[in-house]
Amino acid sequence: MFKIMVVNLGRRWGVTLASVLAILALTSSLRAQREMYPRKEGIVQPLQWKELPSWVTLDMELRGRTEEQTSLGYVDGKDRLYELTRVWGGVTVRPTHWMSGYLQFQDLHALGLPLRDVASNMRDTFDLRQGYLEVHAKRLDVKAGRQELRFGDERVIGISDWTNTSRTWDGFDLRVGDKNKIDLFSTSVVAIHPTSLNKHGAGLTFHGAVANLNSVLPKTSIQPFVLIRAVPRVISQQGTAGSETEVSFGSYYDTKLPFGFDSSGTGVLQRGSYSNDSIHAGAAIIRGGYAAGRLPLKPHIEGEYDYATGNPRTNAQRIGTYDQQYPSNHNAFGLVDLFGFQNIKQDRLNFSLAPQSNFLVLFQASSLHVASVNDGVYTGPGSILFKAPTGGFTHDGIGTEFDASAKYIFRKSFVTNVGVGHFFPGAVMTSSAHGAPLTLAYLQFTYRFKVDR
Secondary structure (H helix, E strand, O other): OOOOOOOOOOOOHHHHHHHHHHHHOOOOOOOOOOOOOOOOOOOOEEEEOOOOOOOEEEEEEEEEEEEEEOOHHHOOOOOEEEEEEEEEEEEEEEEEOOEEEEEEEEEEEEEOOOHHHOOOOOOEEEEEEEEEEEEEOOOEEEEEEEEOOOOOOOOOEOOOOOOOOOOOEEEEEEEEEOOOEEEEEEEEEEEOOOOOOOEEOOOOOEEEEEEEEOOOOOOEEEEEEEEEEEEEEEEOOOOOEEEEEEEEEEEEEEEEOHHHEEEEEEEEEEEEEEOOEEEEEEEEEEEEEEEOOOOOOOOEEEEEEEEEOOOOOOOOOEEOOOOOOEOOOOOOOOOOOOOOOOOEEEEEEEEEEEEEOOEEEEEEEEEEEOOOOOOOEEOOOOOEEEOOOOOOOOOOEEEEEEEEEEEEEEOOOEEEEEEEEEEEEOHHHHOOOOOOOEEEEEEEEEEEEEEEO
């Protein structure tokens, strides 16, 4: 029987710092892993059960994360210490070589947190997370049912794995190609209902085409995409009911440049209609870094700029706020995960060290601003936290954040994540009822395994 170890971080940050130092003392060997998120770290440990049919595979993921937040909800003195637990269990059946099926359940809880403070992405009592049939051919793959969608660095479409509930879609995905391929999908995102079965809304509302081109340029991946969001009923800024048709087109890229340099990023434009309003929005992410791979600690330094348009309110029938779609937003704007990719600008510096191939330390500093002083501040899920006052904010500063985190992989399959982040509110936050500084500390353990005959 497998058990997630849960460690109490304590009520003071001295315990957290001691935990960080303890993690930093560990060493081992494994393939280098620079990405803190969203990619899965470590391997799925293979296990054997001789009585299991050869056409069946069982899998499970166990995860526990202890978090402590000061000023929960930006309220001074509202400290919370709690445990997020997540159990995923799945079964794969392969009746033929060209078809397979998969079912995955989930059971998620937020322990030690009052129900009034439990966010919608923290709990879901025993439910279906994935369930699909998949047909395989040489250069063709068709998947129908409840499934994950992940593209690029997941800043436009991702499963939001850091959240307890994660994200899946109901629908169809057709993948054509091999080294260069394209996904054509028609889906609807699954809504989480903590005490009843999860389900999507009426009809399929999210469609797209995403290509993955790996041989166009050397050491470069390019992923152009076109996404369509079609919602049958929305209410415009004037209160008029109608339908929404939003088209997002852009591309993600990731490239390794000569002499240790690298770059990645995403650009998106959005056009369409929202009842009787028009949509004119966009976003951009650009990163540039340098890795000194021959130095002992393999340092990597990276600068990053993020921009998502806000609504300037100069045209009463135009929406200028970028729709972030369905991203994996963890650590997009700091470890505390306060903000979404809407009406926001960010300057960030990332600095990582890899003392061992299975051990990564990351330090980050960022400065956050609203893109338009006439729009509001948005949360990670994309809802509005608060609107701009009449006449707009007098300053565009949301705040600054400093983060330190580490990842250690023990025996290839047992992953430990630890981190501390502190957000210093700026004028935009302090001018509202959300001006308290916030500190987040976490310690997480993850273990995954699969069972074959």
